[in-house]
Amino acid sequence: MAEGPKIYAEILGIQITTSTINMWMVMAVIIILCVVSTRNLKTVPGKMQTISELIVTTMNNMVESTMGKKNMSFAPYMLTLIVYLAFANTVGLIGMRPPTADLNMTLALSILTFILTQFFAIKSKGIGTYLKGYIEPFPFLLPMNIMGELANPISLGFRLFGNLLGGTIIMGLLYTGLTNLMKVPLVIPILAHAYFDIFSGLLQSFIFVMLSMVFIAMAMD
Amino acid sequence: MITGIEIIKACSAIGAGLAMIAGLGPGIGQGFAAGKGAEAVGRQPDAAGEITRTMLLGQAVAETTGIYSLVIALILIFANPFI
Numbered sequence: 001m002a003e004g005p006k007i008y009a010e011i012l013g014i015q016i017t018t019s020t021i022n023m024w025m026v027m028a029v030i031i032i033l034c035v036v037s038t039r040n041l042k043t044v045p046g047k048m049q050t051i052s053e054l055i056v057t058t059m060n061n062m063v064e065s066t067m068g069k070k071n072m073s074f075a076p077y078m079l080t081l082i083v084y085l086a087f088a089n090t091v092g093l094i095g096m097r098p099p100t101a102d103l104n105m106t107l108a109l110s111i112l113t114f115i116l117t118q119f120f121a122i123k124s125k126g127i128g129t130y131l132k133g134y135i136e137p138f139p140f141l142l143p144m145n146i147m148g149e150l151a152n153p154i155s156l157g158f159r160l161f162g163n164l165l166g167g168t169i170i171m172g173l174l175y176t177g178l179t180n181l182m183k184v185p186l187v188i189p190i191l192a193h194a195y196f197d198i199f200s201g202l203l204q205s206f207i208f209v210m211l212s213m214v215f216i217a218m219a220m221d
Numbered sequence: 222m223i224t225g226i227e228i229i230k231a232c233s234a235i236g237a238g239l240a241m242i243a244g245l246g247p248g249i250g251q252g253f254a255a256g257k258g259a260e261a262v263g264r265q266p267d268a269a270g271e272i273t274r275t276m277l278l279g280q281a282v283a284e285t286t287g288i289y290s291l292v293i294a295l296i297l298i299f300a301n302p303f304i
Contacts, residue, residue, distance in 0.1 A: 003299065004300075155285055158285070158288065158289060158292060159281075159282075159284075159285050159288055161292070162288030162289070162291055162292045163284075163288060165292075165295065166288070166291055166295075169295070203277060203281060204281065206278075207278060207281040207282070210278060211282070
């Protein structure tokens with residue numbers, strides 16, 4: 001478990017690993033769920049539509065309270081991100097290696113947040129004010145300001161990666177080292193999975209999305 | 222006589238153990254934050270949901286440095302660049 005994901009093939013220099021294949025499976029599940037729940041939309045909603053409307057409304061409220069009313073256009077991206085992360089972090093429940101236990105995946109998502117932050121900072125403040133922001137309050141603090149800007153996406157990526165990889169290694173150790181203890185039916189495996197897979201996975205996905213929203217909102221004013 | 226690769230492996234193992242001393246910080250900080258959260262809920266029981274959410278957010282951010290030290294220890298044990 002700790003040696004890294006298995007490499008299956010190499011296409012044009014890009015390696016296809018366990019993480020990639022698990023990510024494709026998570027994407028397929030999410031796409032099927034989205035297609036099924038948006039068919040036959042009625043004014044008086046059925047069960048599936050009620051749940052989807054509840055999720056969308058909750059996310060809209062969260063985006064409005066964190067980023068302000070004029071930034072509601074970020075809500076679809078944030079909802080996609082939190083749904084993908086929630087599914088991807090909890091596939092440990094069925095024995096698959098979570099795709100976010102791979103540093104490539106988490107750094108890719110945090111680089112997306114970094115690009116969004118810089119782009120919208122330039123777009124809303126103008127490139128002159130944006131560049132001047134690095135020289136305030138004192139010009140000799142320029143390296144510190146640049147490092148502070150870079151530390152945000154790096155810490156986002158490493159937080160998610162570290163939590164998920166730690167959880168995966170501990171579950172692997174529990175299953176191989178304490179095999180007889182894990183055969184106690186229904187008590188010990190449930191406690192271990194409930195903490196490491198469900199609670200930690202969902203909390204980390206929520207933290208990632210909240211911090212992304214706060215970074216983008218702070219960069220725009 | 223201990224030479225070369227064995228000293229590197231031994232010192233990597235010691236380094237991984239020393240790196241986990243940084244687990245002290247998040248333990249103290251998060252416990253303190255949880256105490257403040259419990260105090261706030263005691264003062265205003267209606268806001269318990271909002272207080273819990275804010276406390277969990279703050280604790281997950283405070284755990285970051287402990288995670289950094291765990292990543293260094295895991296790199297030293299499993300993906301050692303010095304060997």
